[in-house]
Amino acid sequence: MEFSSSSCFSSFLLLFYVCFCLCLATPPLVVATGNGSSCNNTNTTRHHHKWIGPIGHRLITVDVNGSGQFRSVQDAVDAVPENNRKNVMILISPGHYIEKVVVPATKPYITFQGAGRETTFIEWHDRACDRGSNGQQLRTYQTASVTVYANYFSARNISFKNTAPAPKPGMQGWQAVAFRISGDKAYFSGCGFYGAQDTLCDDAGRHYFKQCYIEGSIDFIFGNGRSMYKECELHSIATRFGSIAAHDRKSPDEKSGFAFVNCTVTGTGPLYVGRAMGQYSRIVYSYTYFDNLVAQGGWDDWDHVNNQNKTVFFGVYKCWGPGAAAVGGVGRAKELDFGTAHPFLAKSFVNGRHWIAPWDV
């Protein structure tokens, strides 16, 4: 057993090393600080370009059974120095990491690389009504199993879970977040997010989710992020009534919004596809497949007193499937024309040209 487990881990490591240089060779990010001399472009250093990207690479291994440098993911994060300037790959071997993890704002450029979203899990079980170390209730945002405040975070092929039981209808304080992203320019691919109420806290900043699986019941993607979800599966486990996305844009000046492109919506309903958590909530579904689980009306105003339906921006573009007609819905949710949908279809929605490698889109 010893042998097979360690050889399994080392072949995983090997695979990773092959991938490491390829995946982490993110394009350099440069800012022109000089003055119109960019035609003479043989040496960028001479032309006042300042590097703002990370310099150098570091690999840290984590293995729950002790074959890595650390057994816990938080220990690996703690090993990264403050004001980190390197691309840090935290390679997490298969297993369940039962811990609460925080990546602080002082530690940008960290990647969590799992061995697959079906084999590598970070999980915890806090609920909003649970009490923290100060005796106060945690409230929703503090319940996340994994919280990231840092910029330039990424995660690949790993799952995040909140294992608190799903609330029964009407229960208060059972919000239980699996993952909270509050940093800017975060990238996720092949990740799983599992929870019930409020699974993924897409709090603030620009984020890109590619081929992820997100499961929950009520408002299971929520917050004020400016995010694109591409080719993701949004899976409802609602037992009586559920909702996918609650977006919290508060003023018309904010650029935040949730853009779902080429996603699939599956599971149990009935389900609202979007809710106006903020007065200027913005949610667009494009090229998305809806199973037959969408509630009458499709969308919800949140409190039904502030006339959010006059200020929200809810749209659909070329969606399909048995539930698609209901998403066309009422009030402000409408089928967009190409010109209106266009800003919500490409990575430019999150300024992706500057921070997402072309092969990662």
Ligand SMILES: *[C@@H]1O[C@H](CO)[C@@H](O)[C@H](O)[C@H]1NC(C)=O
């Ligand atoms: C890690 O240990 C657990 C129990 O201690 C075992 O079930 C599991 O198979 C081990 N995983 C690996 C990759 O060796």
Ligand SMILES: *[C@@H]1O[C@H](CO)[C@@H](O)[C@H](O)[C@H]1NC(C)=O
């Ligand atoms: C750019 O050029 C303008 C006028 O040519 C000058 O006033 C300014 O100081 C220059 N800025 C830098 C950063 O060199």
Ligand SMILES: *[C@@H]1O[C@H](CO)[C@@H](O)[C@H](O)[C@H]1NC(C)=O
């Ligand atoms: C390009 O820059 C170099 C060094 O700054 C300078 O010597 C050279 O004359 C420049 N060439 C042109 C065409 O501006």
Ligand SMILES: *[C@@H]1O[C@H](CO)[C@@H](O)[C@H](O)[C@H]1NC(C)=O
């Ligand atoms: C660019 O210029 C800097 C300083 O002027 C020099 O140290 C460096 O070697 C140059 N790089 C190349 C590729 O020419």
Ligand SMILES: *[C@@H]1O[C@H](CO)[C@@H](O)[C@H](O)[C@H]1NC(C)=O
């Ligand atoms: C993630 O998993 C997918 C599917 O198993 C695989 O094709 C891909 O190479 C993996 N990517 C990384 C960066 O681990």
Ligand SMILES: *[C@@H]1O[C@H](CO)[C@@H](O)[C@H](O)[C@H]1NC(C)=O
């Ligand atoms: C959606 O994704 C499928 C494969 O997953 C791809 O073939 C298709 O071109 C995509 N459609 C759009 C509009 O991006």
Ligand SMILES: *[C@@H]1O[C@H](CO)[C@@H](O)[C@H](O)[C@H]1NC(C)=O
């Ligand atoms: C907005 O919501 C209010 C209250 O729910 C409703 O009376 C009104 O007709 C709605 N307006 C539109 C434009 O849908």
